[in-house]
Amino acid sequence: MVSYKLTYFQSRGLAEVSRQLFHLADVQFENHVVDRDEFLRLKPSLPFGQVPLLTVDGVEIPQSLAVARYLARKFGFAGKTAEEEAIVDALGDQFKDFYKEIHDYFYAKLGIIDVQVNEDTHLIPARNNFLTILTNFLQKSQSEFLVDSGLTYADLIIIDNMTTLIGWYPDYLDGFDKIQKWRASVLNFPKLKEYLEKRPLTPA
């Protein structure tokens, strides 16, 4: 049996999509939760000095999107054809760009950086661009999800991050009806719903 260990903080953050993928696939893994002190102790030995880190039978895989993509491919949540896989990857990369764009808002809200932020300046312009792009994909999709063949890691990662944003700014989805409907489809995906009802509540 393959041995999986996922090292990250208690928060959902950059590892939650991978935890969700394990649960969707009914695959056991060691959920190695570290606090700040243990992270700093481990840091010099981490391939990129960062978490999340997935260890697969001793092989270390860093970077959240690479980890999620690896698990999604194994478990069947990465798209069905080579071209669809590439489009799912592109949506993941576009999410990464969006996340960098709202970096100041996100990390100020987490209390990690000390910057004055407000939604109008630091969130809404990036949101408008990103959710408009996603709406176009949803309009063309033959499933309830971003791509035709069904739920993928791109849906999971974007929707989980959205949960955090809505927690800080409840009007986040106002005016984005297609996105609201999509979010409900993801959150009600039976195996995911079952997991979300059990997981510890964390703000991010």
Place this chain on the structure above:
Amino acid sequence: MVSYKLTYFQSRGLAEVSRQLFHLADVQFENHVVDRDEFLRLKPSLPFGQVPLLTVDGVEIPQSLAVARYLARKFGFAGKTAEEEAIVDALGDQFKDFYKEIHDYFYAKLGIIDVQVNEDTHLIPARNNFLTILTNFLQKSQSEFLVDSGLTYADLIIIDNMTTLIGWYPDYLDGFDKIQKWRASVLNFPKLKEYLEKRPLTPA
């Protein structure tokens, strides 16, 4: 026969690794070069409003890393096992983080943003971190490249970007002997060398 069209500016930038992959694999593609005006005309019809865009028999794939990964997987430059593929992806994502970190330096040097930058502040700290990580991978690798099985798109994308940085700052690799040796191995990879000797010279 599959029809490929790659849309991007004349520059190497975010599309060069994909052009190189076509050449390494001896696969024909339409190198659709756009200028600023044509890009702005196309922009509303692009899936993410951005280039590069790869079109494969009419299917549109945006995002430079997603495009490079798609071609690398097809052509055998993405790693040999699922775990090695994930590590190659992680190196690509780490490059993306590095590229964001040096964003101000890069775009100021290109003349796209008007910010005062200098190497000591805007390049060297990010360089030191990134090249130290890569040196660790090279030390462990059983090939001349970042991963054991040989040349991948992660080598190509990082080395091509390095060519641009060295053009602006010739001392960029001082003190990084392993990186210099690796760079020579990539640039002398026979099929790549042949391509680099023919391609139009561009500063970035």
